[in-house]
Amino acid sequence: MTVYVNKVRGIDDAIVTMFMSKRSWTREKEMHIRDLVQQATVDYTGKIDPSVSPELNDHIAKLCKWGVNHITMLRFVDFSITVEGLHRGGQDDWDAHAKRFDNRIIRTSTRLSTFADEMSDFYKDKIIPTDTALGILGITTPDTIVHDGVSYVRTHNGYIREDMKDDKDVKRGLYMLSIPSNFIFKIDLTEYGHVFKERREGGTANPEVKQVAEAVADGIQNLVPWFTRDLLMSIKN
Incomplete structure (x- = not known):
């Protein structure tokens, strides 16, 4: 920072x-x-x-x-x-x-910007997001899951309903505070x-x-x- x-x-x-x-x-x-x-x-x-x-x-x-x-x-x-x-x-x-x-x-918008596996300097070496931890453990997760008959696709920090995978308002629901x-x-x-x-x-x-x-x-x-x-x-x- x-x-x-x-x-x-x-x-x-x-x-x-x-x-x-x-x-x-x-x-x-x-x-x-x-x-x-x-x-x-x-x-x-x-x-x-x-x-x-x-x-x-x-x-x-x-x-x-x-x-x-x-x-x-x-x-x-x-x-x-x-x-x-x-x-x-x-x-x-x-x-x-x-x-x-x-x-x-005026700050960076979580609606107009896309975040990936990023975190501020403060959190580096303090936390490991679930996706990163699974990768370290060699555990793979499916690209798609079906829940209650609805298909969800994998993205950073979780899954998004397939028909909304490019919706910025939905995507930011998975962003971490880090x-x-x-x-x-x-x-x-x-x-x-x-x-x-x-x-x-x-x-x-x-x-x-x-x-x-x-x-x-x-x-x-x-x-x-x-x-x-x-x-x-x-x-x-």
Whole structure:
């Protein structure tokens, strides 16, 4: 399984929010902040280089200080994340937070895709599907069986009624939760604070889901060094 934190956006917008409430904002100040962020941005990912601008560093530090309580400020910071190979059961767990992603999540469809003898890295060497076990034991199963006068044909993980053997809605009924799933989602900094608290290492989530949560935290901090695990844990959300 691999987790990619693709990019961060909105740091300049989030900093600008600090100057709005007390009416210290000016358009000139806003454009200066945007210039600072642009100058310190390393590449298309939005990664910030802390060595470029002490002034920007101070702004981001203050954003983190105030944003943990004024959580709308941190909602202006958005991340794009791609996950490759999380098992489908873990994908279901991650989907439980779809509201936190503002429903911005698209995953591999079990209806539109075909899966064979596949499983995520977490389950390799931990489980042996029945078909694989029978092969190891040298036990063969018939290509067709008849049950209650109806013919069923062999496929991965079982048998499908012969007249429905190519029906994708039927085929996915035999897929195991260990199959690998890919997905892409977007989430803002405030909401990821909540997801991280629920799914991080040390909690009660599935081990592979914890790996996703921790890898995303690593990726976020790699892009913006101020956005640490301590910050995620401190956001009041």
